[in-house]
Amino acid sequence: MHNFIPMIAIKFLADTSFDTLYEAWQDAFSEYEKTWTKDEMIRSQRRRGYSAELSFGAFDGESLVSFICNCRGVFGGVSTIYDSGTGTIKSYRGQGLTARVFWESLPYLRLSGAQQYLLEVLQHNAAAVKVYTNAGFNVTRELNYFVGEAADVKPAARTLPEGLRLHGVGLDNLETVSAMWDFEPSWQNGIECIQRNPGDFLMVGVSEGERLVGYGIIEPETGDVPQIAVNKVFRRRGVGNAIYCELLKLCRSQTVKVINTDVKCAGVTSFFECMGMPLRGRQYEMMLRW
Numbered sequence: 001m002h003n004f005i006p007m008i009a010i011k012f013l014a015d016t017s018f019d020t021l022y023e024a025w026q027d028a029f030s031e032y033e034k035t036w037t038k039d040e041m042i043r044s045q046r047r048r049g050y051s052a053e054l055s056f057g058a059f060d061g062e063s064l065v066s067f068i069c070n071c072r073g074v075f076g077g078v079s080t081i082y083d084s085g086t087g088t089i090k091s092y093r094g095q096g097l098t099a100r101v102f103w104e105s106l107p108y109l110r111l112s113g114a115q116q117y118l119l120e121v122l123q124h125n126a127a128a129v130k131v132y133t134n135a136g137f138n139v140t141r142e143l144n145y146f147v148g149e150a151a152d153v154k155p156a157a158r159t160l161p162e163g164l165r166l167h168g169v170g171l172d173n174l175e176t177v178s179a180m181w182d183f184e185p186s187w188q189n190g191i192e193c194i195q196r197n198p199g200d201f202l203m204v205g206v207s208e209g210e211r212l213v214g215y216g217i218i219e220p221e222t223g224d225v226p227q228i229a230v231n232k233v234f235r236r237r238g239v240g241n242a243i244y245c246e247l248l249k250l251c252r253s254q255t256v257k258v259i260n261t262d263v264k265c266a267g268v269t270s271f272f273e274c275m276g277m278p279l280r281g282r283q284y285e286m287m288l289r290w
Contacts, residue, residue, distance in 0.1 A: 008065070008097065010104040013055040016064060018042070024057075024064040028087025040222065043200065047193050048084045049073045054112060056105040058088075058097045065089050066097035068105060073192050075118055081109050082187045083119035086128075099131055110290055117288040118187060120260065122281060129284065137286040142263040143186060146277040150223060150256045153276045155245050158238035160206065166242050169205040169215055171198045177215055180229035182268060186260035186285060189226035201226075204246045206239045216243040223253030235267075244275055260285075 013021065022038050029035050036044060049071035058066035066088040070081050088097050109117060120143065121128045160166060174191050187193065194201055194217065205215040214230035225247060230239045248256065258277060261268045273279065 007060065008100070009059045010056060010101055011059055012053060012108075013057050013067065013069075014052045016052070016057060020064050021057075021067065021069070024067055024089055025085065025087060027089040028067075030090070043197070043222070044188075045069065045071075045084060047197050047200070048082065048188055049193065049196060050084060054081060054109065056101050056108075058092075058101050060092070065092040066101055068098075068101050070105075070109070071187075072112070072114065073187070073190075075116070075187060075190070076184065078116055079114045080187075081112065081114045081117045083117070084188075086119075098128075099135075102131075102135060115289065117290075118285070120186065120283045120285050122283055124281070132286050132288075135288065137288045139284045140287045141183075141285045143260040143283045143285055144263055144269060145257070145259045145280055145283065146261075146272045147255060147257040147280045148277045150248065150251050150254055153248060153256055155241050155248070155275045157245070158241045160239065160242050161237055164206050164208055164213070164234075164237075164239065166204065166206050166246060169203040169212065171195065171201060171203055171217075173203070173205070173212060173215070176212070177227075177229065180214070180231050182229070182265045183262035185227060189260060194226060202250050204243055204250075206230075206234075206243060208234075214239040214243055216240075216247045218247040218250050220250050220252045223251045223256040225256065225258045228258075240271060241275075 022041055025041060026035060051070060051072045054070040054072055056068050057064045068083060069085040071084050073080060073082065086098060121132060171194065174194065200219050201217050202220060203215060203217045205212050207213060213234040216225060216228035218225050228240065228243060258272055260283065263282065
């Protein structure tokens with residue numbers, strides 16, 4: 001049994017201003033190494049598909065003290081709810097509010113037509129992992145994340161083999177690239193999320209004639225690289241290196257990051273370490289199906 005506090009009310013966030021949500025977010029994540037600016041939070045939540053109508057908060061009077069931000073989309077071909085941020089402000093922690101918001105919101109999420117609930121959680125956040133495991137979530141995979149100072153990431157210069165050319169690519173080519181993948185991109189890196197805000201991203205590729213054999217995508221303002229892949233036949237020929245060098249030239253952020261690569265893909269991990277991108281940690285991807 002959870003020790004729920006009777007004076008706390010659980011409500012949809014549909015009638016809550018973004019400023020109120022951002023204020024609670026800043027308090028809840030103030031101890032993190034880096035927190036979002038308001039513009040970064042707007043950009044990030046818009047990319048992920050934030051739905052205030054499917055998000056919930058715990059309110060003490062008019063004050064938002066705990067929240068779960070949810071998104072709606074398709075993952076693995078299935079209609080999905082995605083948790084894009086769960087937190088409780090510091091002065092209200094230890095009172096079971098996250099669990100209460102989750103349990104009271106779950107029936108509404110099931111009625112939404114979605115068939116599953118997806119989230120990512122830092123592996124070292126043992127308390128959160130326990131909450132989700134107890135709620136019935138299962139770990140679907142482990143994910144690495146890499147973060148580096150853009151000035152320190154210096155891939156070795158390599159010349160592309162004759163017949164290959166590096167060039168800009170339109171995002172409309174995204175529907176054709178999945179054959180190059182070693183793993184399904186995580187929610188925030190998926191095609192659906194990128195296409196929500198195509199103006200935020202730039203894509204470069206390497207082609208042999210008219211055939212695209214490798215590509216990479218960057219969000220220049222944040223330094224986030226959501227996708228990079230090379231056709232298996234063209235690997236170990238400097239294609240990935242050339243693409244990543246070009247992405248770094250487009251980066252307007254002091255940091256560059258690659259979030260959520262599959263731990264099982266040792267080649268991907270080795271590639272980014274060779275690029276000078278330090279491995280900063282791991283997450284669990286977790287799923288609740290109903």
